[in-house]
Amino acid sequence: MLMVSEEVRAAIDARHPVVALESTIIAHGLPRPRNLLVARELEETVRQEGAIPATIAVLDGRPHVGLDKEQLERVANEDGIRKLGHRDLPLAVAAGASGATTVSATAQLAALAGVRVFATGGLGGVHREWTVTQDESADLGVLARTRITVVCAGVKSILDVPATLQRLETLGVAVAGYGTDRFPGFYLSDSGHPVDWTLDTPEQVATVMRAQDALGGPRSALVVAHPVPEEEQLDPALHARVLADALHACEEAGVTGQAVTPFLLDYLVRHTDGASLSANLAAVRANVRLAARVAAAWTEA
Numbered sequence: 392m393l394m395v396s397e398e399v400r401a402a403i404d405a406r407h408p409v410v411a412l413e414s415t416i417i418a419h420g421l422p423r424p425r426n427l428l429v430a431r432e433l434e435e436t437v438r439q440e441g442a443i444p445a446t447i448a449v450l451d452g453r454p455h456v457g458l459d460k461e462q463l464e465r466v467a468n469e470d471g472i473r474k475l476g477h478r479d480l481p482l483a484v485a486a487g488a489s490g491a492t493t494v495s496a497t498a499q500l501a502a503l504a505g506v507r508v509f510a511t512g513g514l515g516g517v518h519r520e521w522t523v524t525q526d527e528s529a530d531l532g533v534l535a536r537t538r539i540t541v542v543c544a545g546v547k548s549i550l551d552v553p554a555t556l557q558r559l560e561t562l563g564v565a566v567a568g569y570g571t572d573r574f575p576g577f578y579l580s581d582s583g584h585p586v587d588w589t590l591d592t593p594e595q596v597a598t599v600m601r602a603q604d605a606l607g608g609p610r611s612a613l614v615v616a617h618p619v620p621e622e623e624q625l626d627p628a629l630h631a632r633v634l635a636d637a638l639h640a641c642e643e644a645g646v647t648g649q650a651v652t653p654f655l656l657d658y659l660v661r662h663t664d665g666a667s668l669s670a671n672l673a674a675v676r677a678n679v680r681l682a683a684r685v686a687a688a689w690t691e692a
């Protein structure tokens with residue numbers, strides 16, 4: 392049932408570095424037509440670093456690991472493409488549906504295919520107002536039970552960052568700052584919250600991955616929290632102002648569930664004159680590059 396592209400299959404078999412990429416960021420996280428350009432650019436970045444990109448999505452009921460040109464275009468441009476968390480995968484397969492995969496679904500499919508390293512922008516997490524809405528991304532639960540290394544820029548400030556860090560701790564997901572002892576805030580290099588561990592090189596990340604496997608225990612993930620370079624972050628004052636407006640607009644519009652994250656992301660792009668998009672892209676690009684280096688260090692030994 393899993394459709395692994397020939398190129399990705401060959402790379403996995405040869406222990407050549409492979410980086411999984413999620414597709415929700417393309418279909419629902421970035422505006423058209425920029426999204427397709429970014430999707431291609433991210434794949435190209437992985438290749439420049441000597442690794443093979445494996446973008447993951449479900450097309451006509453088939454989970455794909457590694458997309459060809461036309462398939463990537465469908466993810467970026469097809470109207471009605473769904474957003475699929477891991478719980479949606481069997482339903483989408485049975486219905487013959489097409490959808491972009493979130494971190495939770497991408498992590499599950501990557502692990503199934505044997506891809507160990509995954510790059511994304513930001514993880515889903517605990518939403519503000521959790522006590523009322525109980526909205527916590529399924530990403531966290533899946534990371535607690537999936538042996539994958541996720542390179543991300545932390546979680547978006549649209550979420551409750553300390554609550555998300557606490558949930559990661561409770562769920563037993565390993566978290567390390569890359570080159571920092573601060574948890575990054577996606578658009579911002581520093582969320583204002585610390586992390587307990589710091590890793591400074593791809594080789595150190597790979598050493599942790601090997602220790603995870605050697606130590607047994609639950610098959611949980613490793614989150615490598617990689618801050619957006621300070622000179623590319625969103626201006627913190629602009630960020631604080633627009634975020635407050637965005638959260639207010641979301642509540643006013645009565646947006647709930649899966650629609651919350653795309654609504655807030657879109658609001659930020661429109662009300663920062665694209666500055667949030669620039670910071671977003673800078674973060675994702677840097678993550679993809681680092682993930683390729685981690686994948687290389689991982690497959691080397």
Ligand code: PSU
Pocket residue numbers: 413415416419420476492493494495512513514515516527528529530547577648649652
């Ligand atoms: N963070 C981003 N951009 C995104 C997402 C998160 O910076 O597009 C997407 C990811 O695919 C993530 C998903 O897995 O949102 C989380 O959605 P939810 O809160 O519905 O689980």
Ligand code: MN
Pocket residue numbers: 515526527528529648649651652
């Ligand atoms: Mn959610």
